[in-house]
Amino acid sequence: MSVLVFVESENGSVKKSGFEVVSYGRALANNLNVPLVAVTFNLEDSNALHLYGPDKIIAIEGKSDAYFEAHPISTTLASIAKQEEASLTVVSATANGRYLAPILAVQLAAAYIPNAVALPEAYSPLKVKCNCFSNKAFSYTESQKDKVVLSLATNSFGLIEAQKTPALETRTLETASQQLQVIGVEKASGTVSIADAEVVVSGGRGLKGPENWHMIEDLAAVLGAATACSKPVSDMGWRPHSEHVGQTGKPVASNLYIAIGISGAIQHLAGINASKNKVVINNDPEAPFF
């Protein structure tokens, strides 16, 4: 028996959500009294993970460090999960983690419980608190299978130090099928992505036009923050869709969310509710945010 966690990395460094998933896994493994196995993908140096207490680290080595190919990664993880007799596999509820988890759950004949926000209330059967209704409610969801794949909502569990010296292993990535190929990735360089950001600065229609966006960008640059916008702003083409946060856009779970000139419609609130602190700048005292 073991707990398995999949650690996401980017450009050779572990993402914050990757540390969170190891910390969460450590707590699960302690509660179940089984070892914690952390699986990394294209991460050369996993030393940074030792602080959060994995008993073993298995590094999946792929051909390229740029692309996240969910299908071969899932097949590799499934074979590791079998080898390690994992009863519980945890991924981050990021875009990539949520891509991986349902595929893996079917491959492992496991139940998939998405968006967990806390440690399970019970283990047999597993029962855990999860986000649902776009952060407007929580569900306590129970597994009907022995094996479970969980995705952990980002910025929900936090980090707990538990230094260990883990055993190290490597694995080769299973061959990708020819049915699906990643051709390339374009990333905006030098900017922080909304998913990874500690601070998000978001602008709405109150900014009057795209020509005023330098104010949002300047503030974001000072704070090391990601920039975001409300739905009308992306619909009017002032900002790209990828910046739209809200119920039908991207979810935000940052430590600080700054909304400037956004009234806070219910759909917007749904997307940003998971943020810990919210600062709202608005000259309308009746804005729903207030």
Next chain:
Amino acid sequence: MKILIGISCVPDTTSKIDFVDNNSQFNTTGIQYIINPNDEFGLTKAVNLKQETQAELTVVTVGEAQVEPILRKCLAIGADQAIRIEAAPQDGFYVAQQLAALCQKQQYDLILVGRESIDYNGGMVGGMLATLLEVPYVPNCVHLALKGQKANLKREIDGGIETLEANLPLVLGTQKGLVEEQDLIIPNMRGIMQARQKPLEVLPPAEVATATRDIVFEKPAPKGAVKLVDVDELIRLLEEEAKVI
């Protein structure tokens, strides 16, 4: 070319979320239902593709009789036929297996589902369905162009866009950006009249099991009182109390 579009029927985005029966059931009283927005982007894309490829569009939902108006709306938007699998959608795995059973009988070239439903936010039906059918899955899809049996795709990732190429058959998780919000189709009277004549088939569910069960729901603690502060106080609060800057 045959395209299947999976439709989830969800509470309108402005709905007040409440629970009944000791918080074990979603309170449907007074709730307006809509096509799940992520599914509607996929449906609209399929209607656009129909003009290019003469594809045949089937919408499918797993649901009881009260969801039929939503399927009629899909037909009015431009789907050719609708299928309702007569069962309550108990969990994502249950729905994925129902769709897989349908797909094994009818060979679809392209299957579009929303990247997630806006109610339970599982985001699992597409990935599970594709894996059950042993075909590729691409979620968060913001671009799709077909060339014969190949598809050029873009997937929105954290902080960027990934470009992919896939062979059909294929399952995609659709979202805003695949078509623009202003290009969503509002059914006109002709579409609504035609929709009444289009076939809506009711199929019995496949005998499959669920994987999870929602035992009880809880609403988040009411938010703290809003503090109205000046700039100096804001900076102090952020630095000293929240410790976020």
